[in-house]
Amino acid sequence: MEEHITALLDDMEAGAAEITGVRGPGRPDGTGTLLKEVARIRGRPLFYPYIGSGRGRGALVELADGSVKWDFITGIGTNFFGHGDRRMREVALRAALSDVPIQGHLQPNREYAEFLTALSGVAPGRCVHAWPSLSGSMANENALKIIRQKKHPAWRILRFSDAFAGRSAALSEITDNDLNKKGQPDLGQAVHIPFYDPEETWSTARTLDEIQAALRRHPGECAALHVELIQGEGGFREAPREFFSAVFELCLREGLAVWVDEIQTFGRTGEFFALERMGLAELADVVTVGKMLCGSAVLFSPEYNPEPGLISGTFAGYTVGLALGADVIQRLSDEGHVGAAGKIRILEKALTEILGQMRDGGRIRDFTAVGCMAALTPNRSNLDAVKDLIRRLFDAGLCVYYAGHREPYRLRMLLPGGCLGPEDLSEPFDILNRELAV
Ligand SMILES: Cc1ncc(COP(=O)(O)O)c(C=O)c1O
Numbered sequence: 417m418e419e420h421i422t423a424l425l426d427d428m429e430a431g432a433a434e435i436t437g438v439r440g441p442g443r444p445d446g447t448g449t450l451l452k453e454v455a456r457i458r459g460r461p462l463f464y465p466y467i468g469s470g471r472g473r474g475a476l477v478e479l480a481d482g483s484v485k486w487d488f489i490t491g492i493g494t495n496f497f498g499h500g501d502r503r504m505r506e507v508a509l510r511a512a513l514s515d516v517p518i519q520g521h522l523q524p525n526r527e528y529a530e531f532l533t534a535l536s537g538v539a540p541g542r543c544v545h546a547w548p549s550l551s552g553s554m555a556n557e558n559a560l561k562i563i564r565q566k567k568h569p570a571w572r573i574l575r576f577s578d579a580f581a582g583r584s585a586a587l588s589e590i591t592d593n594d595l596n597k598k599g600q601p602d603l604g605q606a607v608h609i610p611f612y613d614p615e616e617t618w619s620t621a622r623t624l625d626e627i628q629a630a631l632r633r634h635p636g637e638c639a640a641l642h643v644e645l646i647q648g649e650g651g652f653r654e655a656p657r658e659f660f661s662a663v664f665e666l667c668l669r670e671g672l673a674v675w676v677d678e679i680q681t682f683g684r685t686g687e688f689f690a691l692e693r694m695g696l697a698e699l700a701d702v703v704t705v706g707k708m709l710c711g712s713a714v715l716f717s718p719e720y721n722p723e724p725g726l727i728s729g730t731f732a733g734y735t736v737g738l739a740l741g742a743d744v745i746q747r748l749s750d751e752g753h754v755g756a757a758g759k760i761r762i763l764e765k766a767l768t769e770i771l772g773q774m775r776d777g778g779r780i781r782d783f784t785a786v787g788c789m790a791a792l793t794p795n796r797s798n799l800d801a802v803k804d805l806i807r808r809l810f811d812a813g814l815c816v817y818y819a820g821h822r823e824p825y826r827l828r829m830l831l832p833g834g835c836l837g838p839e840d841l842s843e844p845f846d847i848l849n850r851e852l853a854v
Contacts, residue, residue: 421509425502428471432500435473435484437843438813443482450480463817464810472499474835475844477815485810486844488829489817493648493680496708496744496788498835503747504740511739519735521728527738534745535705535713538688541697542717548732548741549713552679552706553582556642558714558727559702560586563673566720567639572604574630574641574672576611578650578821581642581677590642593649593821607638611647612655620659624666631670640673640702645690648680651820652784652791652828657694664699673720674699679706683748684833685787686760693787709741710734753834760787763831766838770845779852781824788833794852797824805851814847 441447447467455461467480477487477499487499497504511527519528528548535546549555564571573590575581581590588596589605607630613619631638645660647653664674681690682705691697701720706712711733733741753759767790771783774792781793794805802818802825809816819828 417513421506424509425506428500428505429502432471432473432478435471435476435478435500437476437484438486438847439482439484440813441479441481441483443480447479447481464807464815466810466815474498474500475832475840483813485813485815486847487815488831488844489815490830490832492817493684493707493830494710496683496832496834497747498832501835503743507739507743508736511736514735517735519732519738520730521732524732525735527735527742528732530742531709531711531713531733531738534742535715538745538749539715540689540691540703541700542719543700543703543715544718545721546713546715547727548711548738549729550711550731550733550737551582552704552712553584553587554729555679555704555706555712555714556582556587556677557584559675559677559704559716560590561726562714562716562720562722563640563675563702565722565726567671567673570637570639572607572634572638573675574607574609574627574638574667576609576643576647578611578647578653579642579644580647580649582679591649607634609641611650611653612659620662623659623663627663627666627670638670638672640675641667642675642677644677644680645694645696646681646685646784646786646789648789648828649819649821651826652789654784654786657696660694660696661699664696668699673701675702675704676700677704679704679712680830681789682706683708683744683754684760684789684830686756686758686764687754688745688748690786709744710737711741747834751834759837760833763788763833763836763838766841767831770841774849774852779849784826788831788836789829790831791819791826791828793824793826797826799823799825802827808851808854809847812847812851814844 450467451465469478469480471478475486475498476484478484519525532546575590577592579592581587588600609626610623667674678689685693687693691700701717703715748754764785764787767785771785774780783792806816816827816829819826
């Protein structure tokens with residue numbers, strides 16, 4: 417078996433060796449028909465005509481039409497180690513060859529235990545317990561139920577402007593995006609709290625006042641505050657540590673759970689958790705993770721340990737996903753990605769320099785770069801202009817996406833920091849600069 421695995425991995429690597437840079441489409445292999453079929457069956461086309469060929473090398477992905485593009489969005493933050501990564505393929509291959517393809521809470525295998533052990537080894541602050549699940553939304557659904565059980569009969573959730581929590585029926589209400597909830601009932605689960613506004617000197621005080629006003633308006637009914645430390649979907653908005661610490665301390669004093677949604681930020685900001693980067697780990701009661709882990713989980717403190725039967729479900733994770741999740745955590749530290757002098761911080765520095773030059777040269781209005789999360793505001797920032805820019809970038813060989821719920825919309829990147837160094841940034845940023853100049 418070992419020889420076969422090595423031969424397969426060698427084969428895969430040899431096949432990807434010709435992927436060395438951006439390339440235009442060149443394979444009239446019916447991709448157009450496939451895309452049309454996908455559009456017909458879904459009832460709408462894909463955002464851009466992306467059907468992967470199944471091959472790639474590092475941050476470069478090959479599409480089924482033979483084109484090669486820089487993947488700076490990684491399926492909205494999933495494949496942190498990029499494409500064709502030998503170790504990921506090996507872990508996936510071994511897991512795929514084991515007994516069962518998918519595991520549940522009643523039938524966990526070694527991979528389930530290893531995923532939980534890896535996660536608990538890096539658990540932030542008091543959140544020493546963890547339950548795995550398949551999607552970020554499911555981890556957040558579990559968080560919601562755990563919190564409500566603990567805080568019963570309180571049930572409302574404070575959430576920030578531009579928050580994103582997921583697209584399930586309950587989470588769509590907590591998410592602050594009208595598109596997510598058009599035609600859905602408003603059951604009053606979410607209580608709106610303004611997020612930090614860097615333009616307002618009194619922003620923190622205003623948020624604290626609004627929290628207190630919400631508690632007065634709904635006495636005994638507010639269970640938790642849901643928070644992303646860097647708002648992803650909402651536009652890559654940040655706030656200083658002092659804002660979060662004041663808000664979290666107020667919530668804890670008032671008996672609310674602090675529910676930190678790290679589904680997008682986990683492993684990406686230069687530490688395992690953005691909570692650690694900001695020195696806030698001790699203040700979280702419940703934390704959720706997903707995306708780059710190829711699965712998801714809710715972490716919680718002993719106080720929040722739910723009664724049996726509250727959270728479970730048939731599926732806990734695909735065997736491949738659980739094995740990869742454990743290995744991603746291992747690699748983040750073994751390969752020096754996290755930490756103050758880690759590779760993610762080095763990439764962040766390079767991104768900050770490049771984006772700073774673009775802003776100073778008037779190419780863009782502003783930018784955010786934290787770890788391998790980056791966003792920029794183009795000079796033309798209405799939704800149509802930003803989508804048009806993203807589609808032109810795609811045609812030119814760079815995959816990115818957008819963020820925000822109103823103008824100014826931003827172009828965002830969730831870079832595959834696990835396989836990308838500052839030396840790789842010149843070609844993709846040349847493409848970006850060229851298209852911004854059109
Ligand atoms: C902060 C945050 N929470 C929750 C989710 C939902 O995760 P999923 O799409 O895996 O259900 C996302 C996904 O983008 C997210 O960014």
